[in-house]
Each structure stands twice: as structure tokens, then as C-alpha cells.
Amino acid sequence: MEEGGLAESSVEAVFPKGMPVLLIKKAGKVYAISNRCAHMGCTLAGGEIDGFTLICPCHNWKYDIRTGEFLSAKEIRVHTYPLKISEGKIFIRIDGGG
Numbered sequence: 801m802e803e804g805g806l807a808e809s810s811v812e813a814v815f816p817k818g819m820p821v822l823l824i825k826k827a828g829k830v831y832a833i834s835n836r837c838a839h840m841g842c843t844l845a846g847g848e849i850d851g852f853t854l855i856c857p858c859h860n861w862k863y864d865i866r867t868g869e870f871l872s873a874k875e876i877r878v879h880t881y882p883l884k885i886s887e888g889k890i891f892i893r894i895d896g897g898g
């Protein structure tokens with residue numbers, strides 16, 4: 801995915817190595833988090849962005865896109881993925897998959 805294709809505050813579903821991941825650009829930085837809500841597994845792709853918070857479209861659970869933490873109980877989180885941007889392209893590191 802090209803970084804330039806991501807608009808500020810946009811939420812883009814991608815599938816690196818078949819994993820459901822969301823790319824979110826906020827304040828000029830790109831974040832990659834799991835596209836599965838920790839509550840009942842809804843896709844977070846239709847969620848609203850409010851600052852650094854992503855709101856699940858199903859039952860409004862709120863996550864910090866920087867850490868994946870559920871704001872009401874920080875011990876619950878969705879996975880976040882490290883990424884790097886090289887020559888304008890976004891590379892997401894999917895752990896454990898080789």
C-alpha cells in the first residue's frame with residue numbers, strides 16, 4: 801500500500817499475509833491495528849475516528865489506535881502491528897508468520 805494513498809483520519813482495511821489489518825493515518829503518522837474488535841469480533845473498518853480513538857461500529861467500544869488499548873479497560877486490547885515506510889510504501893510486520 802502506498803502511504804500517499806491514505807488520507808488523514810482515513811481507515812483502510814488491508815490483508816497482509818491474509819491477516820485482517822486496518823491502516824489508519826493520524827497526525828501524519830500511519831498506524832496498523834487488528835481489524836477485529838476484541839468484544840464480539842466485528843470488523844473495525846467502518847469505525848469512526850475521533851482523535852486517536854477508533855470507535856467500533858457495532859457496540860461503540862473505543863480503542864487507542866497507537867496502542868490498541870480498549871479505553872474502558874486497558875488490559876483488553878486489539879493487536880497493533882509495527883510498520884515501516886520505505887519509498888512511500890507501507891510494510892506491515894506480521895509477527896509469528898515468517
Ligand code: FES
Nearest residue numbers: 837839840856859
Ligand atoms: S463487536 Fe465491537 S463493540 Fe461489540
